[in-house]
Structure formats: C-alpha cells, structure tokens
Amino acid sequence: MFLNLSDQNFEETIKKEKLVLVDFWTEWCSPCLILGPMLEKVAEEYKGKIVFAKANLDENQIAGGKYNIDRIPSIIIFKDGNPISGFIGLRPESEIKEWIEKNIQPKENDGKQ
C-alpha cells in the first residue's frame, strides 16, 4: 500500500517512519505512469521493511523544491527523515529491488552512539 504524501504531511511522515521510499510523480508524466504500478508490485515484497509513498509534484511544490526534484519520476529513499539515495527516470524492476536492498541494509554503526 502506498501512502499519499502532501506538503502538509511530508516531513512528518518521513521523520515518523524509519525508512520511506517516495515516488515523486505527476499525472501527465508517461514514465511515471509506467513506474508507479511497478513500484506498487515491488512494495508488496517489502512490506514491513520500508514504507512506500508517493507525492504528486504538481500538488506538492514545497516538498519538490526542498529536495530539488527537477525531473520526474524521481525516487528517493529517506532514512530517519533524511534522503540517503535516489534515482531519476525508469529502471528495470530487478535494478530497483537491488537498489532498495542496498539501502535498507543496516549499516555497521547504525544504532551506536
């Protein structure tokens, strides 16, 4: 299931959840319409590991501006409210999964003071 983010709940959501993948999209961007269903499928496999969310860039200019989203689809993974990795444009499903795997693995110093 995808969370729908808006300028109002964006910051609160990415800080509240440990790991959030955000898909910045718009209704008229064809690559976004191809990537969206692919991510929905991938989201099913990562349930409980990372939260999937989408933000319509036409309606959420503040979040788009803050994270310098100038092209779409733009996908960013946030960890504890901070962007840690991202990509722009279409990618094959296998590559997206590899990228997610790489970014959800706990780092050696995670949780240490």
Place this chain on the structure above:
Amino acid sequence: MENNEIEQIIAEYAEYAQKNGFRLNPNKETIKTLAKGLLENEKKYGERYCPCRRIIGNIEEDKDKICPCEQSHEEIKKNGQCLCGLFLK
C-alpha cells in the same frame, strides 16, 4: 481537452522529430498522455512545458523546459530518448 487538440500537437511534434532526425514514440498511449500534459501546462503556465520536469513558475528559469526542451537533443543522443520518452533516436 479536445481530441483534435491532442492530435494536432502529436502531428506537430512528429513533424519536428522527422526534421531533426529522430522519431516520435510509437506508443500511442504514451504520446497521448504526454500531449495532454503539454496542453495542461500550456493552459496552466502559458507554455508547453515538459510534463517530466518541475515547473517553478518563473518564466526565465522555466524557459529551457519548453518542449522540445533544450536538453532533449543531448538526452536522445546519450540515452536513445528524451527524459519523457516523447522523442526516440
């Protein structure tokens, strides 16, 4: 949004593509969605801005996002298509 507006815009870009040595994406659904986005941006901002780029509402800063945008030639050369996939090599 009228169908003839969409068809007209598609015809215009097909002609542009041919003149510049590349082609329009053969997927009708893809180009219809993009044509709707271009018309939507024209109504909203006054120009046919690329539907795959963020429009900030500043004419000077947004001018290089008008389709066919400045970056498209380089993208087609490098990636085989423009960012949105409207034009292909």
